Structure formats: structure tokens, C-alpha cells
Amino acid sequence: MATLATPTPAAVAGSDAKSGLWSWLATTDHKRIGTLYLWTALAFFLIGGLEAVMIRTQLARPNMGFVSAETYNQLFTMHGTTMVFLAVMPLSAAFFNFLIPLQIGARDVAFPRLNAFSYWVYLFGGILITLPILFQAAPDGGWFGYAPLSTPAYSGVAPGSSELKMNMDFWVAGLQVLGVSSLAAAFNFITTIINMRAPGMTLMRMPMFTWMSFVVQFLLILAFPPITVALVFLMMDRVFGTTFYQVAAGADPLLWQHLFWVFGHPEVYILILPAFGLVSEVLPTFSKKPLFGYNVMVYSGIMIGFLGFGVWAHHMFSVGMGAVADSIFSLMTMLIAIPTGVKIFNWIATMWSGEIRFTVPMKFAIALIAMFTIGGISGVMHSSPPADLQQTDTYFVVAHFHYVLFGGSIMGIFAGIYFYYPKITGRFLDERLGNAHFWLNFIGMNLTFFPMHFSGLLGMPRRIYTYDAGQGWDLFNLLATYGTYLLVVATAVFVWNFVRSRTRGAVAGGDPWHAATLEWSIPSPPPEYNFAKIPTIGSRYPLWDLKEPTWNADPSGHAVPSDPSDLQEETASHTAKALGIPMPYPTAKPLFTAIGLVVMFGGLLLFRDHHAVGLAILLTGAAMLIGGLYAWLTSPLE
């Protein structure tokens, strides 16, 4: 496309003149919020990674004394919690924010201020749950916080003393706060995707990332309520002395487990589907081929999401649910391998007879296929309950979920970061450093997590802060620890690249990868209004309609090529005002409201020990929340 001129450096420096701290605190621009998500989540990824490094150091050899048992228990709890809720989910949210409006041809999300609110709530919730680790008071109940260990009877006071243990209070409160953030964001994106698509952008023409994100939003709105309820019960047990999980009152601890996993299993698809979406953008681009079996890819994504609600008890095969329940959940779980397999094969078929360019994002995407498959297969091994009885709560499970989470979600997210960095910043990430990152990462993760299959099957339980010599696990643990150190190097290379390239990376044009979808039709970084003129879409691959006019990019046959005049890149110098596009006012009201919410929960935490102070803070927070909401809802958007 001849019109894709290289932007001038001035254009790269920033698409809107507004800058400075305030412009970030008050922003309602989905791209800026996406950027905030990206930076924050990467920071949490480093924190979670640092925790992992400490875990692995402690386990390098038998009977190590690097950290104490109590510290270790906080480390793995916070590692899991951080990686799941504060790193991978928000990294996905960064892409939801940045990409969905661009991919569907919209100027923003449906509720821009709600979007800002979601981010701030996430940030403060993350801080609330993470900060205590500095005081050795971090949550220590494991990332799934099983009752009754998480009830006041066993984690309310230090055993044998009356000293208040707040560790799990932070977890309970923090996760509730984070739930608010996720739910608010999900309603927002559901509405955005349903209602803000550009003319011609039918559901079945949406880019695959948007589709997978769409499925994820439904998983979010259906999976978060059960955990919210479970957490409310736990919080009430801890703060008001209710009996939901109180052993002495005859409570059934399996209630917690069921409510948690009703959330927890859909949650793992919340973690993987965005990554699946990202590689579904990367693979076609660098194979120069449309996605193989688009429709089936959509349906399998929906199928995975739907089946995901019927398998939760596969995390509980050892609790003694009975043969019938075990069988049902086992079969349901196995079913999920089918739609997932379809995705794997369709990706490979997408590359088949293409022209594959091995860019860094492409390498990460290919690695996802290779590595996720391993994790998926060990998942199927778990799905057979008798076999799982030998695997559950061992390092075999740890191997499984790191292959799907690191080999799947993280690989996919890195693919996305390398792919979209030019769109976000206007500059490429350095290719050489990127390659170094990729290979270190790829080797490092296999060295870290592959040996865990063996240590698990050879009898090593998970969540142990130490193990005795002579158990046959030494070699595997040592290898895993070396692997982790390799990952540290890999991550350091990435961080260096990420920071450096913002100012020194090669300048990227609007469409640096020769891609097909709408987000590449506008300058990099995009102007605040995204599209000077909302384009009319005629097919799934509007840009390829122009570049490869002989391809009929939409197999439905009814497709009309997208209107070329719509897809020409605007020079970035126009302001929204000059174009007459009304933009939302920047406002810090969502920030203020979010602070109110977190202050409220802070008050609730204090309430247990200091009624008056706690209540005062709680009411202050509530007043801020209500006042903020009121001010926000009564002020115009644009």
C-alpha cells in the first residue's frame, strides 16, 4: 500500500500532545489505559518471577535454608496469585484495551471512564495484596486458599498465641477488589464488541483475537461471581464470625473447593484464550495466509469456554466425590481436548503452504503450539482420576500448569508484545535482543519445567519448602533451578529491549508486518481518535483486500472488498478537534472512585481488630466511592 508512509519522528513521539503525570491519572483513552495495564502487569510479572526465583533457589538442593518455611509459603502463594491475577490476566487486559477498539474499528470502548476505573481498581487491589510481603505478612494459604486452613481458626492468629495474623485477610480483600476490576472491564468489553463494530464488521468477520477476547469476557462475568461469593463467605467468617467454613459448626470444607474451582477452571481458560487469540493474529500474518478454518476456530473457542464450566471438579479427584461424579467430570474434561486440538491443528494448517517469516513474534507463536501441546497432554493425563491420584498435588501438576501457563499464556503474550509493540509505541523491539530472549526463554522454560514431570511422578509433593536428601529428586530440582536462572537472564534481556526500544527502536510504519486487520491501517502509535473516518469493512482481512486483490479474503463469497479509501492512513498531525471528533474529557473521577473502593476494603480489614477506626475508614471509603460515582455519572463524557 503506497499510502503507508513512514511517519515522521514527530509523529512517533506521541500521537497526542497531552503528557505529564496528570494526563495519565485522568486518561480515559483505551490505548493509554492499555499501556498502563501493560506496564503495571509487566512489573507484577517481574515480582512474581522474583518470587519464583526465590522458590527455586530454596529448592535447588535438599534441606536448603535459603528462606524459612513461613516465607516460602508466602512466596508460592504470592507467586501463584501474582502470576494469575496480577500478571497474566492484566497482560491480557492490556491487549483487550489496546486492540479491541482498533480491531473492530471503534474510537474507544463503550464506557471509557468505567475502563479507567477498572485499571485503577486493579492497580490498588494489586498493591493491597502484594505490599504485605515486604512485612513478611503476605497471604500464605496457597493460591486457592483452601478452607479451613484459610479460616480464622487456622490462620486468624498465630498458633498458640493471640497475635493477629492478617495474611489471608489481604488475600481475601485483594481478590474481591480485583474481581470488581475484572467484572467492570468484562461488561465494558462485551458491550464494546457487540455494539461498536464498524459498518460491515459482522461477528464472523471479527479478528480472532477479538473473538477469543469476547469469549473470555463471558467467562469472566460468569466465573467471578462464584469466587466473589466464596470470598465474601470467607471474609465474613474472618471478620464477623459467621460459620460458612467453621469446622466446629459442622461446615463442609468442600464448599469452598467447589465454589473456588467453579471459578478456577474457567479462569484457566481466561488465562489461555487471549494468548490463543494473539497467536491467531501472528501466525496468519507471518505465514501470509488467512487463518485456516476461521469458523471452526471461533466455534472451538466458544466450545472451550462453555465446556470449561462443566469440568471444575477435576481439581478435586482426591477428595472422595464418589465414582459417579469422578467419572462425569473426567469425561467432561477429556472432551475439552477436542476443540483445543482443533485449534492446534488449524494453526499448523495455517502455516502449511504459506511463506513463513521467522520474526520474533512468529517464533513465540510457534513455541506456543509446541509447548502448549505438552501441557495439554499432561492435562489429559490428569483428567483420568485413578492416574491423577498419583499426580495430583505433586510436581507433575506443577509441570502441567507451567507448560500451559508459561508455554501457552506467556509465550502467546510475548508473541503479542513483539507483534504489537510497533503499533503501541511506533518503534520495533530490537530483533537481535528479541531472538536472544526467545531462545533463552525457550530453553530456560523447558529446563525449568520439564524435569518437574519426573520429580512429580517420582513422588515429590508440591508446596513443600524443603525435601530430604536421597529421595531421588535432587537432579531434577537442580536442573529446574538452573533453568530458572536462565529465565532470569532471558527476562533481563527482554526488559532491556522493552525499555530501550521505546526511544531507540527502529521506526515502524502503520503496517510494519504486512498484516491484514484494521488496527494496521492507522498510524503507529494511533492517534487518540483511532480512525479519522470509521471504515466500512467488506471482509475478514481488509488490508489484504488491497494488497492481494486476487485473493478473495472472505470465503463466504458474499464479501465485498473493503473500501480502500477508508483504509488509507491519515497523517498523524490532525487533532481530534481539527477533525471535529468529540473525545471524552480526561477525568480523575474513576481514579478517585477506585481509591474509595480500596479504602473501604482497608477499613473492613482493620475492623476485625479495631472496630472504631475500621468503621471510620470503611465509611470514608464508602463516601468516596459514592461521591466519586455520583460526580462521574452526572458529568458529561465528551
Next chain:
Amino acid sequence: MLKLRLRQAAPVALVAMLLLTLSACGLTEYPNTTFHHNTEFNSAVDALFDRLVFWGTIVFVVVEVALVVTIIKFRKRPGGPAAKPIHGNAALEITWTVIPALILVLIAIPTVKTIFETQAEAPAGAIKVEVIGHQWWWEFRYPELGVVTANELYLPVGRTAAFELKTKDVLHSFWIPQMGGKRDLITNKTNHLWFTPSADLPSSAWNGFCAEYCGSSHANMKFRLYTVQPDEFESWARHQASPAVFSATPAPATPVIPAAQVTVADSAASVAAPTAGYAFPKDRLEAEFPHVIPQTPIPAGITFDDALLAGGDPVKGATEGFLLGGCIGCHAISGVPGAVSEIGPNLTHLASRHTIAGGLYRNDAPTLARWIKNARHLKPGSIMNTIGKGEYDPILKTTNTMGLDDRQIADVVAYLMALK
């Protein structure tokens, strides 16, 4: 085509070999492997696992080979063929939906069969064992035999053991990798598990673990299983069921004391010293089963004058230290009136056990002394409080002004060591 097949076969063979090596590996190298067919339970699980590995390997190889072939074959080359805009292929897509489905059927059928087999009622004639989880140790009860013990489980080979799993506090999970899968101990609920140690097993020792995170010392909640011959079991059980006595030689420099004098005066049960029962021989452990011998080093920062141990007075230990130390408030010793508490492990035949504290430490006088002096220093979070005088209690965050001095501890140790 043939070439491709060969290339596919190679990794299969490789992985299979790797697994075979692992599963065939000697007891000493991988003492907790899940691959040994020591029970019918483990045989069933392993048969299933083999099938999973078989199909898993095939899927793995197919996917990875297809992937590698694709990216090599279709990498962009100057002058290479142009990309073809293929949108899909219904026949292909149906194929790779149906084939995995078929594979899953082949996995699902034996899975369901095995679920029902392993979860059926235990066969008649099984020996009943109650397993009670505590933070962080195991209580084992044989209700039919009147035996109560801790952290060390004896089972006769060739006879089904039917476990009733319960917990006193939080969740735990009972797991002996070599004997089969685990089962959780759930608050307010009784779970069941059974397996039969193969009749042709020689008397052997195995490791058991707590496999459900249960707090500070979850890692230190281990136990031992001794699968022994029926007559050995018989002898062990008969002895364990008897009340405590000083049946063995007391510590040197102390005259042999009649049992009646040692235990609190009016203990009727402690008159006759029964012949010592069977206990798994220590020398065999050292020679054949080193993996069941704890290697945990005693943490730095605790001192005890081991010379005192030689002069420990079991009588004083029983009549003075055991009371002063408050031991009686938590520990039961059958035959000793007042010592009935179930907070801590039953100590009736403590000296017949090879390990203490959830399999964390060896059971010998120097370790016992340090344990009594400051259990919480030795085992994070331990419910047993710090008893040594002048010791720092890491949970209460105070230093004991009261408590036992080293001399008194040595006496208690002498007493405990006599509880064969």
C-alpha cells in the same frame, strides 16, 4: 514417506525409553516412584498411566513433527512458492476432530472402569486402619487390634488394608507413592482408601507424605510404612497394644527399676513386662532402605550438652520431668494414669519407632533432647511448644523463664528411650 515414519518413531522410542528407564530404576535411586506394582491399586493406576503415556506420546509426536515439518518446508525462501490463500478444508478439520475423539474414547473406557474398581468396597477380611491427620503429624489407629501409634505404619503383606481417613484440623492428604494414589483427609468427613501390599513383597520400608498443603510444616508431615510379613505384624501389633513399661535396659548408671515403681504408683497395667515385640530392624533400614532415614540437619542455634544424656535418669524423667514439662497435657502413654491427651502423638512405644516429628528426624537421644528443648525451633510452626528453660519460642516470641533445664530433659529422654 518411510523416512517420515522413521523420524516419527525415533522420538517415540526415545521418550518410551526414558520412561522405561525411570520406571525400572532401582528402589534406591528413585525410592518414591509411582511406577512400581506393589499393590493392585498401583498396578491399575500404572496400566492406565501407560495407556495415557502411549497416546500422549503419539499425539505429541504427531503435533511436533507436523509443526517442525511445516515450518521447515514452508519457510520463506527467495524463489520459493508463493503462499496460497487457503481458508480451510472441511474434510481435514473433521478428521482432526474425530481422531482425537476416538483416542479419548480409548482412554475414557479403561478410566471409568478403573474408577469403579478402585473405589469399590474394600474386599472382606481387610485390616482396618484409621488415619487421623494432625498439623503436622499422623496418627494411626488399628481399632480391631487396640493399637495407637504415630508417624509409622505397619501393614502385613498380602492382606488388604482399608483406611479410614479423617483429620483433626485442616485438610491433609494421605499418600504412599509406591502403594498407590492419594486420598484427602477432609474435615467433618471420613474418606476411604484401600490397597493390598503384594504378598510376595519382602519386609520393606516406604515413604509416605502429606500431599495437601496444610500450613507451615506441610513439607515436614511425612510418615513411614513398613510392609512386613504376617507373623512380624502379629508380633508388632501385640506389643504395641500393650501398655508402657520399662522393658529395656534403662540408661547406664541407673539401677534396674521395677516397672511398677517407674510408672506412677497405682498403674495396674504396667506390672508385667511383655517380651519385646517386632520392630523393623534398624540395621536393615540402614543397609537397604536409606531413603526412609531422615537426613534433616538439626538447625543451628540450639545447644545441648550430649554428655548429660548418658546420665539421664528415666525414673526422674517419668515422675518429674514428664509432669513439670507439661508433656502429660498433650501426650498419651498407655498405662500411665493422666497421660491420655490426644493433642500430641501417642508415646507409649515411642522408642520402638525410628523417626519422630512427622518423619522429620531420627529417633535418638540427642535429637529427642533437642526436640523437647525447642520443638518449634526444629520444626516450623510446631504445635508442641518450646519447653527448654531459657529457650526462645519462635511463635510466642518470648523466652522461656520456666521450663526444663538440660539435666531434666536428659532424664525425660532417658524415660522416653525406655518406652520400647
Next chain:
Amino acid sequence: MASHAAAASHGAVAGHDDGHVHHHHTTTGLDHRKIAIWAFIGSECMLFASLISTYLIYKGKSLVGPFPHTEYVDAAGKVFKPILDIPVTSASTFVLLMSSLAMVLALQAVQLKGQPLPAGAGWWTRAQRSSQLWLGVTALLGAMFLGFQAYEFTSFVREGLTLKTNLFGSTFFTLTGFHGAHVTVGVLWLMSLLWIDRTRGLTPKDELVVDICALYWHFVDVVWIAIFTLIYLIQ
């Protein structure tokens, strides 16, 4: 607050506003907020499903009384009557049902605003045109329901059932309390609509604003329909 509705009707559509206030293009032609409220209601289904499941799972598992449908005698010989008060709750259920009726009438009144009354319209036809009347009635009935609930809660506490007493107390108060909190939010919402109506006057253009509140309100009613049967009537 006068600007509330105006702001809301403005605030929702950011994407494609090309400057003409009355031409907000959306893909489906539907309003963002209505999609969002339905998604929210879908999510609420799971919330109440979890709460109701918990109540039912713990039903009959309390170790000590009072119990919902059966008598309980404690160790000291004190007798606790079955605690649920069906007549009172039936009344409050009826009140909530009627509030739903009032709510639809309020919505209808807003829709019909400005249309000429047919000649010779009776009092009922005229009454149907008063959105203030029906909003007020809805809010009032909602408040009455809350009054019933307050009465119920306090009398339960007096009879010896609190959040801490037993599993029944914990699950009962939490489930009905969650529902009550939803009603409270609804009453406040209705009252602010009423206030807008009184100060600025709602017009058919505001139909959506009222509709969204109505959907929420009916959903809360629907949840009570389930609760009433599952908790109060089934033994």
C-alpha cells in the same frame, strides 16, 4: 441530579460520536447501557446461583438450632420454634410482586408521556400516565419490603438466630441480606429517578434510563421468587 439522565444518555456513547448528538451509531442499533445491564443481570444469575446453592447445601446441616422449619430444644431445655414466619414473608413477597407491577406501569407512563389522552379517559387511564405516581409506588413498595426484612431480621435475632449461631443463620442472613442489599440499591435508584422526574420531568426520550432501572428491579424480584420458594416454602 438534573443532569443525571442527560449525562447518562450522553455518557454511554463515546465511540462514533461524530458531533450530531442525536445520531449515535451502534452496530445493533441498541443502546450500550441496555446491553451492559443484561450482561450484568446474566452475571448476577451466577452470583445468586452460588448463594442459593450454598444455602441448599447447608440445609439441614446445622448442629444447633434454631432451625427454619422444625422445632429445636437446646441442651438447657430451651425450646426454639421453627423460625421462619411464612405469613409475614408471604405478605412481603406479595409487596415485592406488586412493586414489579408498579414498575412496568412507571415505564409505560414514561413511554406514553406527551401522547394526548383519549377523550373521556377514566381515572385509571389518567393514573396510568403518571410516571411519578408509579415510580413513587414502586419505591414505596420496595421500602416496605425492606421494612418487612428488617422486622424479620430483628425478630430472628431476638429469637436467638444470628449470623454466627449456626450454618442456617450464616447462609440465611447472607443470602437474604445480599438480596436486601440489591433491593436497597434499587430503591435508591428509583428515588433518584423520581427526583429527576419531579425536577426536570422524564420524557419518552428517557425511556431507556427507566427501562434499565426496571430491568434491574424486576430481576431482583425474580430472584426473590426463587428464594421464597426454595428457602421459605420447601421444607
Next chain:
Amino acid sequence: MSHDSEPAEHAHAHPTGATYLKVAAILTLITVIEVWAYYIPALVSSPLFNPSLLIMSAAKFAIVVLFYMHLKYDHKLFKALFTGPLIVATGTIFALLFLFAKISL
């Protein structure tokens, strides 16, 4: 906002005040039957008591959703947005009750 310019939302017939009253009458009637049945010991002890209460409650639920929440007349999108989650939610309730042995297959 778009009410007058976007006819899509109004193209369908809305129920009228009379329908609303009829619906209210039906709801009241069902409620009365439910409560009445609660006081007839013979009915309560019948095995059909619980199922019939559940059916009546479901009927009320459906009526309110269809008429008062005008889902019957509204865009199909809203039907999907509501019924999807409702199915998942009911499925979860039943699965949980089964798992806790409150109902059996």
C-alpha cells in the same frame, strides 16, 4: 438519545397496561396457591409437593422475565445474554446439589 431515530428498539408491539394487570393477577394467584399448599399437611408430605412448588416458582420467574422484563418482545440479543448465563447458573446449582448429595441422578 437514539429512541426516536432508531426504530429497531420499538418495532415490536409492547404489552399494554391491561396485560400487565393480568400478569400481576396470575402471579398473585400462583403465590396464593403456593402459600396455601404450604399449610396443607397432606400436600406437604406428598412427594409431588416440592416439584410442584418448583414448577410454580419457575413459572412465575418466566412470566416476570418474559412480560415485565419484556424479554418476549425485545431484541434476541438480550434473550441470548440472559438465557446463556441462566443455563450455566442452573446447571451449576444442579451439579452442586448433586455433588453434595442433595439430589441424586
